[in-house]
Amino acid sequence: MSGGHALHHVGVAGDLASPVHRLDPRAKLIGLGGVTLVAVSTPLEAWRVYAVCGLTLAVVAAVARVSPRTLVARAKVVLPLVLLVAVFVPFARRGDPVDIGPFTASEQGLETFATVAAKATLGTLSAVLLAATTSFPDVLHALERLKAPRLLVLIAAFMYRYLFVIVDDVARMRAALSSRGYVPRHALQAQAIGRVATALFLRTYERAERVHLAMLARGYDQSMPRLDVLRFRRVDAAFVGGVAVCLLSTRVLAA
Amino acid sequence: MSCAIRARDLRFTFPNGVAGLAGVDLHVAHGERVAILGPNGAGKTTLMLHLNALLRGHGELEVTGLRVGEDNVRDLRARVGLVFQDPDDQLIMPTVREDVAFGPLNLGCSRTEAAERVREALTAVRMEAFADRAPHQLSLGQRRRVAIATVLAMHPSLLVLDEPSANLDPRTRRELIELLDTVDRTMLVVTHDLPLAARLCERAVILSAGRVVADGRCDDILRDTGLLAAHDLELPEGFDLSQVEMPARG
Numbered sequence: 001m002s003g004g005h006a007l008h009h010v011g012v013a014g015d016l017a018s019p020v021h022r023l024d025p026r027a028k029l030i031g032l033g034g035v036t037l038v039a040v041s042t043p044l045e046a047w048r049v050y051a052v053c054g055l056t057l058a059v060v061a062a063v064a065r066v067s068p069r070t071l072v073a074r075a076k077v078v079l080p081l082v083l084l085v086a087v088f089v090p091f092a093r094r095g096d097p098v099d100i101g102p103f104t105a106s107e108q109g110l111e112t113f114a115t116v117a118a119k120a121t122l123g124t125l126s127a128v129l130l131a132a133t134t135s136f137p138d139v140l141h142a143l144e145r146l147k148a149p150r151l152l153v154l155i156a157a158f159m160y161r162y163l164f165v166i167v168d169d170v171a172r173m174r175a176a177l178s179s180r181g182y183v184p185r186h187a188l189q190a191q192a193i194g195r196v197a198t199a200l201f202l203r204t205y206e207r208a209e210r211v212h213l214a215m216l217a218r219g220y221d222q223s224m225p226r227l228d229v230l231r232f233r234r235v236d237a238a239f240v241g242g243v244a245v246c247l248l249s250t251r252v253l254a255a
Numbered sequence: 256m257s258c259a260i261r262a263r264d265l266r267f268t269f270p271n272g273v274a275g276l277a278g279v280d281l282h283v284a285h286g287e288r289v290a291i292l293g294p295n296g297a298g299k300t301t302l303m304l305h306l307n308a309l310l311r312g313h314g315e316l317e318v319t320g321l322r323v324g325e326d327n328v329r330d331l332r333a334r335v336g337l338v339f340q341d342p343d344d345q346l347i348m349p350t351v352r353e354d355v356a357f358g359p360l361n362l363g364c365s366r367t368e369a370a371e372r373v374r375e376a377l378t379a380v381r382m383e384a385f386a387d388r389a390p391h392q393l394s395l396g397q398r399r400r401v402a403i404a405t406v407l408a409m410h411p412s413l414l415v416l417d418e419p420s421a422n423l424d425p426r427t428r429r430e431l432i433e434l435l436d437t438v439d440r441t442m443l444v445v446t447h448d449l450p451l452a453a454r455l456c457e458r459a460v461i462l463s464a465g466r467v468v469a470d471g472r473c474d475d476i477l478r479d480t481g482l483l484a485a486h487d488l489e490l491p492e493g494f495d496l497s498q499v500e501m502p503a504r505g
Contacts, residue, residue, distance in 0.1 A: 010389075137349030137389075157349065164391035165343050210344040217307045217337040218358035218405065219329060225360030227353050227369055 013132040014066035019235070021064060025134045025142035027236035031243040032060070032126040038247045039122040044115040046254035049247070053122050056246055057129060066132045074128045079120065086116040136160050145230055154224060162207070169200060257320035259283045259413050259441040260306065267301055267312030267465075275301035276312055277465035285412070288442040288502060290452030290473060293462035294487035299445045302462065303415050306335050306443075319412050333362050336406030340417040342398035346390040351382065351401050354390065358409040369408075376408035377401075380434060396427035400434065407438070415443045420451050436502075449490050453477055453499045461486055474501060 014021065020028070035053050042049040061071060090098075090113050095106030130139065137160070144153045173196050184190050260283040267276040276298045283289050291299050304310040306318050308328050316323045319334040336358075339345045348354035352373050359369040377383040380400040390398055399419065406414065419435065420428045432454050435442070446452055452459055452473055459476040461469040463486045469476055476482065477496055483489055490496070 135349075137353075140349070158347070161347055161349065161390070162343075207344060210339065210341070211347060213304065213309050214337070214339050214345045215347065216309055217332060217339075218409065219332045219361035220357075221329075221361065225357060227356035227360065227366060227373070229366070 010136075011131050012135050013070045014061075014064045018064045018133075020060055020133050023133075023239055024230050024232050024236040025138040026146055026230060026232060027239045028130055028134050029139065029142045029146065031240050032057075032130045034240075034243055034247060035126045036123040038251055039119050039126075042119075042251060042254070044111055044118075046251070047118075049250050049254050050118050050122065052246060052250040054125075056243060057122070057125050060133075061129055064129070064133045066129065070132060071125060071128055074132070075121070075124045078127075079124050082120040082124070083117060086113050086120065089113050089116065141226065141228075141230060144226075157224075162204075165207075166200070166204060169203060170196075173199065257285075258317065259285050259287065259319055260443070261315070261317040262302075262305075263315040265302075265305065265312050265314040265316055267298075267305065267310060274465050275310075276305070278314070279462070279465065279467055281460065281467055281470075283441065283443065285441050287458060288444070288456040290456040290459040291443060291445045291462055292447070292449065292452060292459055292476075292486075292488055297462045297486075298465040299462055300340075300417060301465075303337060303417055303443070303445055306413070306415055307332055307337050309337075329362075333409060334411055335413045335415060336409055336411030338399075338402050338406050338414070338416045338419065340421055342395070342402040343390070345402040345405060346398060349389055350386070351377070351388050351390065351393075352386040354401065355386075355405050355408045358405055362409060372408040372410070373404075376404040379407055379438070380404045394427075396423055396431065399423070399431065403434075403438075412441060413443065414438065414440045415445070417445045418447065419444065420446065420448045447488075449477055449483075449488065450494055450499065453496060453501065455502060457502045461488070474499075 012021070035056055039050060039053045061068070090100075090105035090109035091103060093106050093109035093112060095108030097104050098107050098110060099105075134142075137157070140153055140157050140160070143156075144150070177192060177196065182192055184192070260281055262279050262281045265276050265279040265281075266274075268274050279298070279302060281302075291302065293299050301310060305312055305316060305323070308323050308331055311323075318331060321327050321331050321334065323331060346354050348357055352370075355373040355376050356369045359372045360366075364372065373386070374383065377386055380403050382397060382400050382404060385393060385397065385401070390401065393401065403416075403419075416435070419431060423431060428448075428451070432451055435444075435455055442455070444452060444456055456473050459469075459471065459473040460467055461476065461482070468486065469479075469482055474496060477490060480489070
């Protein structure tokens, strides 16, 4: 591994040797974060900007060989929730009435929905694309180097590391409950779940203490050292520059 | 001559009033391999944590020539490597190589030197092919080997292992014992696994209720079934001590 890229990690998809996968994680974070920012800050009338944002994402996905199917499958986890909230806007907002079948919506409401939907879709897709081309540890490394609050990055790193351990714990506890015939039929029987949650909290707390001891034993003194250094090369600058020029020029021309 | 460990009347009481160590006397010479045996709650892990100043008791404690105190914690932790029982407590970084580098970098090694130590430590535990993996992608046996590497990379003069064979299947356990046998360091092995103690250590110490109750040659202690039984220890059924290839050290 060179330059601090750990692409074999869970979640990375597409062609691992593609130019996009090999970019400095900071470049991808800035570039794809930029797409989201531009999309979010654009009013609906400037639909060309949305089109350019979408096109940029499509080009990045194509170069990285991340299939549309992967993108859709992953976006499906987040997007419906966002859209579910937005879908009520046309009916709740006052304005010029438009009939949609048996319902009456407002034109302004529909516009708001379209804007929110476009922004949410572009934002979600750029996040999905970042996650598909960059491993989570690399994203954290990039955040750290971009001077994100150290404590937040540390918390996210530990969450990522121990999520798998905790999920295993939960699975074991659930199996143990089921094997003793636990099948909750009504809310009152959910008590056992509460006990599992308590036990899990205590276990995690105790583990945190042991982890801290183990860190101290290896000379930890409040800072997380990094073995790998990130290298921001010309191609990374070109990527960020290219995305910025494309988006900003369209954004400024559209305004 | 300086000892690897010199403890005299070491006492420690937990905040809830329970005595963890009730006057431990222990001398370990450089190069020795000592098994610390004892029932649950005997104070084995408490003693281990004292060796790295993670717990502080009363009494005298000198480890690798350093008197355990406030001012030399950093040096002490560089010289004494603790391998915890659960590798998930020890492995905290997103990849194996970052994790093995954690200790050396904390000690102030340059990145180049740390990278070299990582390579060397992973080779020593035969895990060099897994350097870029995340800890959760490894089996328990592999994680335990990496946990040992994380400590070996710090070049400690004293290696302390807490239950190294816990929860391992027989084959992984045997491989781990063979691996530990190749490590040329003063070693303290805290364990319930008496056959492992017989295979690795020439000397054994039984800790019970926070005190050293027996200290001698490992095979002598393991042959004393009365002594073992008095402290809730026993060899596995059918285990023949005379068949064990005893360590030819000391």
